[in-house]
Amino acid sequence: MRLLTHNMLSSNIKGVINGFPLKIEAAKVVEKQVDMNSDFLNNIFSKIEWKPFVDAAKTLGFSELPEDVDQSLLVSQEFLTKFHHALLEIHLEEGALVCPETGRKFPVNKGIPNMLLHEDEV
Amino acid sequence: MAARPELLAPPEIFYDQSEARKYTSSSRIIDIQAKLSERALELLALPDDGVPRLLLDIGCGSGLSGETLSESGHQWIGLDISEAMLDVAVEREVDGDLLHADMGQGLGFRPGVIDGAISISAVQWLCNADKSSHEPRLRLKAFFGSLYRSLARGARAVLQLYPQNIAQRELIFNYAMRAGFGGGVVVDYPHSTKSRKEYLVLNCGPPSLSAAVPNAKGEDGMSCSDDEENHTVTVSDRNRPRKKRKLDKTNGGKDWVIQKKEQMRRKGAAVPADTKYTARKRKSRF
Numbered sequence: 001m002r003l004l005t006h007n008m009l010s011s012n013i014k015g016v017i018n019g020f021p022l023k024i025e026a027a028k029v030v031e032k033q034v035d036m037n038s039d040f041l042n043n044i045f046s047k048i049e050w051k052p053f054v055d056a057a058k059t060l061g062f063s064e065l066p067e068d069v070d071q072s073l074l075v076s077q078e079f080l081t082k083f084h085h086a087l088l089e090i091h092l093e094e095g096a097l098v099c100p101e102t103g104r105k106f107p108v109n110k111g112i113p114n115m116l117l118h119e120d121e122v
Numbered sequence: 123m124a125a126r127p128e129l130l131a132p133p134e135i136f137y138d139q140s141e142a143r144k145y146t147s148s149s150r151i152i153d154i155q156a157k158l159s160e161r162a163l164e165l166l167a168l169p170d171d172g173v174p175r176l177l178l179d180i181g182c183g184s185g186l187s188g189e190t191l192s193e194s195g196h197q198w199i200g201l202d203i204s205e206a207m208l209d210v211a212v213e214r215e216v217d218g219d220l221l222h223a224d225m226g227q228g229l230g231f232r233p234g235v236i237d238g239a240i241s242i243s244a245v246q247w248l249c250n251a252d253k254s255s256h257e258p259r260l261r262l263k264a265f266f267g268s269l270y271r272s273l274a275r276g277a278r279a280v281l282q283l284y285p286q287n288i289a290q291r292e293l294i295f296n297y298a299m300r301a302g303f304g305g306g307v308v309v310d311y312p313h314s315t316k317s318r319k320e321y322l323v324l325n326c327g328p329p330s331l332s333a334a335v336p337n338a339k340g341e342d343g344m345s346c347s348d349d350e351e352n353h354t355v356t357v358s359d360r361n362r363p364r365k366k367r368k369l370d371k372t373n374g375g376k377d378w379v380i381q382k383k384e385q386m387r388r389k390g391a392a393v394p395a396d397t398k399y400t401a402r403k404r405k406s407r408f
Contacts, residue, residue, distance in 0.1 A: 002301065004176070005199050005219040012230035012268065020232055031145075040174040047176075047235045078333050088197075115223035115230055116203070119255045122227050122264075 001057050001092045001113055007048050009113070011099035011106075014120045019099060020105070021052035024059045028094035035086045042074055044087070058087040126286060132252035137183070137204035145184040146210055155242060158319065159187035162240040162280040163194060165308060167324050175237035180225055180281070181244025183207040185216035192217040199224070199236075201225065216344065226261030231272035239269060239279040245322070246283045249290050266301035269326060273326040279303070281322040291320070298324055311340035315345055350391070376401040 011019030054065045064072070064082050073079045097106040097113055104121070107114050127136050138393035144151055168175055174195045179188050184202025191198045202208055208220050223230070226248050248265060249258050269279060285291035295307065303324040303388050311317045323335055379401035386393045 001219050001221075004197065005221070008176070008199065008235045008272075009221075010230050010232050012228045037174055037195070039172065043173050044176060044197075049232070057312065110209075110221050111323050112208055112212070112220045115221050117203075117224070117227045119253075122255070 001108060001111055002088055003053060003060070003090060004044070004087045006028040006056050006092070006097075007053050009097070009115075011101070011104070013099060013102055013104060013117060016099060016101045018101065021049070021056065021100065022101060024056055024092060025096040025098060025105075026060055026092055026094075027096075028083070029060050030091045030093045031089050032090045032091060033086075036081065038074075038080055041080055041083055041087070045074060045083075048087075053086070057090070060090050060092060062086050062090055090112075126284075128247055128250050128286070132250070132336070133247050134203045134205070139206045139209075142184060142204065142206040142210045144275065145186060145207065146214065156190055157239065158242050158282050160188040161319070161339075162242060162282055162321065163190060163311065165280045166238045166240060166278050167336065168196075168238060170408035176235065178229075178231075178236045178239040179218065179323055180229075180239060180269075181247075182218070182220065183242075184209065185211035185214055185218065185220070187240065187242045187275070188216050188218045191212075191317045201229070225265050226256070228264040228268035229272055231268070233271045234274045236272045236277065237274055238277050239273065239281075241279075241281040241283075243282055243284055245281045245294060246285055246290065249286070258293075258311040262297040263300070266298050266303065270301045270303060270326060275327040277326045278305075279322075279324040281324070283320055283322060285320065295322065298322065302326075306335040308336060308338045310338050311337065312342070320389070 006022065006024065009020075009022055011022060013019065017056070050069055054067060057063070057065050062085070065081070065086055069079075091111055092108055093111050095108045097108060098104070130136055145155070146152075166177075170232065172195075174197055176232075177196050177198045177199040179185075179191065179198050182188050182198075182202050183204070185200060187201050188198050188211075199221065200211070200216070200218050201221040201223040202211075203222070203224050205222060208222055211220055224295055225244070245265075248261050250256075251258055273279060285294060291307070298305070303326060305324040308321045308323050310319045310321070329395070379397055383393045383396065383400075
């Protein structure tokens, strides 16, 4: 699972009001090279919640992202490279996602988070 | 034709390892899936500016449909309930991210972040209650409600589905409308039994000119494609002649019964002896 997906995911357990962001417990992180597409980065930038994104990247061992950002940074090639790397190239392979309200763990195996809910959580 | 898979077992059990294997080994299935997802992507009508979008693939299975999305350069997130299918997807090294989730429990995404959603042959599964806790109506409501929330304004969702009957199509469509979607059903090749495909094209947001439901293919009797010309169903083909029952005059009669009894004796079965009562007609007063 990439941080792009992590930034979109929220816990949808019944009764949870703010299920975002899910905390990451990383056991294994891998990196895979992907071609950069600045159009996509420009498009997705406005949808990314930056603070959780930076925190998640730090948890996975990438701390070069700036804390404060705005639209003007998108012209900088250096920033785009870092943004791209954190967003699409770092994969959480094994570990867990933790619901911020209930503390329920969603295990991540082979890069696939198991988001299935128990019957009493629907 | 085989029975509908929905009636055989719940999806997480039906799509086991052997079924999942078919999605990598059968070129026919791969071809159909690719065609369906290409058409779904076409119906999604994303702006033609070459900018990759973030798409959702609901019921992504082994990632065949996602491959079409990747080929067009889009980023995607796929979710599926079958672990075996997801394992195949991992094996195939698909480009999108995978989630093991149940669409009937609602999609756990932040509001307004997804630029479009496709789903190939998945949504009709929601109409089945496979567990005691399943209530199809609630599951449809949760699915469409959460899909509407997670889609950006003006985004589309194209769901290809195989409804079992008219009532089921109505049910699915009604819940989509109730969730706030606009749109309609596009039926490709409505006159063909084989290549008829239904797509639920849903728009998120206010109705507009661009949100009009696109035209179906092959509606005016157009042939499905060049190589499939021979498969189009003509009217005379549609009413297949009933199989005529074999008229075998040798059935019945004393000789026939004795011959059959002899046959069974040769096989070693216990057969009553032939007497004057054998194969005699009953009296009418009996």
